[in-house]
Amino acid sequence: MNAFTIGTDGSSATLTVPHQRGVPSGTDVSDDIVAELCTVLFSLLSRRDRRLRAEQYLRGLLTTPGRKSIRNIAAHLGGAAVEQSLHHFISSSAWDWRPLRIALADYLEHTAAPQAWVIRPIHIPKAGRHSVGVDQHFAPHLGQVFRGQQALGVWLASPELSAPVNWRMVLPEPWINDPKRREQAEVPEGLGAESTEECAVSAVVQMAQRWSIPRRPVLIDLRRGGLSAATGRLAAGGVHFVARISPSCRMTVADPALPGYRAGSLPAQRILELVKGTRTPVAWRDAAHGNTLRTTLASTVPVALPGPAGSRPRRLLLVGEWTNPAQPPSQLWVTGMTHLPVGSLLRIAKLNDRVEEDFARIGDRAGLRDFVGRSFRGWHRHMTLASVAHTAIALGASG
Numbered sequence: 001m002n003a004f005t006i007g008t009d010g011s012s013a014t015l016t017v018p019h020q021r022g023v024p025s026g027t028d029v030s031d032d033i034v035a036e037l038c039t040v041l042f043s044l045l046s047r048r049d050r051r052l053r054a055e056q057y058l059r060g061l062l063t064t065p066g067r068k069s070i071r072n073i074a075a076h077l078g079g080a081a082v083e084q085s086l087h088h089f090i091s092s093s094a095w096d097w098r099p100l101r102i103a104l105a106d107y108l109e110h111t112a113a114p115q116a117w118v119i120r121p122i123h124i125p126k127a128g129r130h131s132v133g134v135d136q137h138f139a140p141h142l143g144q145v146f147r148g149q150q151a152l153g154v155w156l157a158s159p160e161l162s163a164p165v166n167w168r169m170v171l172p173e174p175w176i177n178d179p180k181r182r183e184q185a186e187v188p189e190g191l192g193a194e195s196t197e198e199c200a201v202s203a204v205v206q207m208a209q210r211w212s213i214p215r216r217p218v219l220i221d222l223r224r225g226g227l228s229a230a231t232g233r234l235a236a237g238g239v240h241f242v243a244r245i246s247p248s249c250r251m252t253v254a255d256p257a258l259p260g261y262r263a264g265s266l267p268a269q270r271i272l273e274l275v276k277g278t279r280t281p282v283a284w285r286d287a288a289h290g291n292t293l294r295t296t297l298a299s300t301v302p303v304a305l306p307g308p309a310g311s312r313p314r315r316l317l318l319v320g321e322w323t324n325p326a327q328p329p330s331q332l333w334v335t336g337m338t339h340l341p342v343g344s345l346l347r348i349a350k351l352n353d354r355v356e357e358d359f360a361r362i363g364d365r366a367g368l369r370d371f372v373g374r375s376f377r378g379w380h381r382h383m384t385l386a387s388v389a390h391t392a393i394a395l396g397a398s399g
Helices: 031-042 048-063 070-077 080-092 098-112 173-177 179-185 196-210 227-236 268-274 342-349 351-366 376-398
Strands: 002-005 014-017 116-125 135-139 144-157 162-170 218-221 241-244 250-253 280-286 292-305 314-322 331-335
Touching: 031 048, 031 098, 031 376, 048 070, 048 080, 048 376, 070 080, 080 376, 098 144, 098 162, 098 376, 116 135, 116 196, 116 351, 144 196, 144 351, 144 376, 162 196, 162 351, 162 376, 173 179, 196 218, 196 227, 218 227, 227 241, 227 292, 227 314, 241 342, 250 268, 268 292, 268 314, 268 331, 280 342, 292 342, 314 342, 331 342, 342 351, 351 376
Parallel strands: 116 218, 218 241
Antiparallel strands: 002 014, 116 144, 135 144, 144 162, 241 331, 250 292, 280 292, 292 314, 314 331
């Protein structure tokens, strides 16, 4: 057990907190990992009481059974006085979450050797109307409309593990154009309406330009559209990408030696079917089945994507994968990394499966959908500390 002297003023009360080798049942988190994360990350908080509160909240996320709301964490750790101080620390305090996110990404660079940044949407169902961002949203990964909050996480991913390091909330028009709502939720000035795709691109371009970590290829799902604008912004920001596309997305074959070169604009699926004789076996790790080695067929085609009016078409590489050789390609991507072989590109694309597996296995246990509050800043602080909790569990599980 750890005894923290932290009252509402940062000094007046003594609170005993589980100093755990007792993380939730079924996890492999060691106290050494948690202690190291606390030392590396929370040293960035300038005040001692905030450093202690951050560790308290993190340990609460890791040990509290069920929903990781502030109330439940406080009940698990000590009661009403703890709830008041944790609520202030998350929702009303002035500490900046962004340096912690950068430090978390840097920590993962040195411990997990990530190979890509993966953008994953997250839906957070909510019945009320006062929590920031709550509205009717379409969740593309679910194929349905839901009421609640929608956000995008940027995950650092390797074949062995993944963890989120950055978050951006999708704010619908009612939250952008209603001054009273903006003021009540403390939505920062200058934050405007963005589509889901624009939100995703903004998050990774900001990371590439402002974070002191190595740039990695970005995996992004653009099957709903916005391919030209999104990939154009990524390329302009110096960010390499592997973008998943729909089979009906139209482009032109750019290699005179390949079938379809003079056929004009064609659906991507049709282009890949014309060159299926060039398919090659590619081995990759299946995250959904214990990282077992699997082999599927894949092929690439140089293509040109129409740009804005008056601009030259951009040269990209179309990538297709066949899980059944007798059927059309099962997944399609485009990338600007035309120098990479098809095996490397497919293995990068498959890191999305690593993120899906880790989110399903760890995300809710770490509290990624459990913030109960109205504040924009409070949501970001909770998501930052829940990302640290996710990292602790992921690193423990991977050994």
